[in-house]
Amino acid sequence: MSDDLETENAERARDLLERARELVVDHPELSTVLDRLDALGDVDLARHPEVFDEAHQALRRALAGAGRPDTPFPGT
Numbered sequence: 001m002s003d004d005l006e007t008e009n010a011e012r013a014r015d016l017l018e019r020a021r022e023l024v025v026d027h028p029e030l031s032t033v034l035d036r037l038d039a040l041g042d043v044d045l046a047r048h049p050e051v052f053d054e055a056h057q058a059l060r061r062a063l064a065g066a067g068r069p070d071t072p073f074p075g076t
Helices: 003-023 028-038 047-066
Strands: none
Touching: 003 028, 028 047
16 A cells, blocks of 8 residues: 555544544443544454454444433443
8 A cells, every 4th residue: 555545544544533433422332432443553453353343243232222212322
């Protein structure tokens, strides 16, 4: 990958992460997921699937209760 493309991709990832953080401010579990994804560069490559799986599970839990006022968000 060229340096320009790598820099552009890193900037896009930072922008997406910033926007996502604004959207999940009231959801501590999803904030934690974003923190783990943000730190992925410091995680051994062999553990990346585990981090992605945990993120996927947290998103599924959040979406399972979305729009249902009788089902509070997990962790709140």
